[in-house]
Amino acid sequence: MTPYILKKGMIQFVIVLVVTVLPVFMACKKNTITTAEEVVVTPPVPEVKYVLDWADEFEGTTLNAANWTPEIGYNIGGNAEQENYQAANIAVADGHLQITAKKQQIGVSGYTSGRINSLNKKDFTYGKIEARMKLPRGQGLWPAFWMLGSNMRARGGEPGVGWPACGEIDILEAINTEIWASAAAHWAKPDGTHISSGNKINTTPGEYHVYSVIWTKETIKWYIDDKFYNGLWIKDGKGSTSEFHLPFNIIFNLAVGGTWPGQVIDDTKLPAVMLVDYVRVYKEVK
Structure with missing residues (x-):
């Protein structure tokens, strides 16, 4: 025991x-x-810093010809739009770019509006591109802040590539009385056919918002008031996106009618004005 x-x-x-x-x-x-x-x-990823590279604050009383070219003509966008773009519909006043759509007969069109581009004056590859804008609302209105590849062959037929091979970055589009803003990219497949990617986000129409993209060698990311809502991976031309590694120019326009908003126009909302407080382009600091 x-x-x-x-x-x-x-x-x-x-x-x-x-x-x-x-x-x-x-x-x-x-x-x-x-x-x-x-x-x-793992240490935190260093914050990417950007410095101002170029801006138009739209001070003064005339459009800066060193930055912009007004586009003149009917249905320039090729989207069955009804407006006839005229320089008279573009103004700079009270610290804003003002593009006005009107009920006005010129040629075959019963409407006029404005469109400007920075082609061969201010072309950019990569960076943070933003504009503070106030959009009009009304059936048939189609305000836009966007970019096209600067190698696009223009309507005159000079050397260059067609659309969508040139690439398109829609920083902001809105239509009619919708309460959302739209972001998209358009480009070409290897066989030349169109491909796109985009998204929408609810917003408050009739108020100022900052619409922007951060465009790098790897991605394009869309923001409204610094809130991310869409992205596209373009590193090494992934998905046939090589066009997004070339220079692009900036476009502002206010279309009337077209394939997207439809051809019914609410004339009681005219004249309608799209306001741009500023447009700024920042470059990344390495």
Whole structure:
């Protein structure tokens, strides 16, 4: 009996020892793990910084010809639009670019409006491009802030590529009385056919918002008031996106009618004005 009793006592002692020491060991182990985890934590990704590269604040009383060219003509966009773009519908006043759509007969069109581009004056590849804008609302209205590849062959037929091979970045589009803003990109598949990617986000029409893209060698990301809502991966021309690694120019226009908003125009909402407080382009600081 004695050996059994001694053995039992030893077992009891061992159990007590284990119970007593284990929490201490576990505590030490826990502390060790915490310390190790702190050592191997991946440092935060450095914040990408941008510096202002170019801007038009639309001060003064005339459109800056060093930055912009007004486009003149009927259905320039090729989207069955009804407006005839005229320089007279473009103004700079009160610190804003003002593009006005009107019920006005010129040629075959019963409406006039304005469209400007920065082609061969201010062309950009990559960066943060943004504009603070206030959009009009009304059935048939189609305000836009967008970009086209500067290698696009113009209507005159001079050398260049066609659409969509030139690429298109729609920073902001809105139609009719919808409460959303739209972002999209358009480009060409290897066989030349059209492909696109986009998204929409609810917004408050009739108020100022900042619409922007951050365009890098890897991605294009869309924002409204610094809130991300769409993205496209373009690294190394992924998905036949090589056109997005070439220069693009900026376009502002206010279309009337067309394939997207439809051909019913609410004339009671005219004249309608699209306001642009500023447009700014930032370059990434390495």
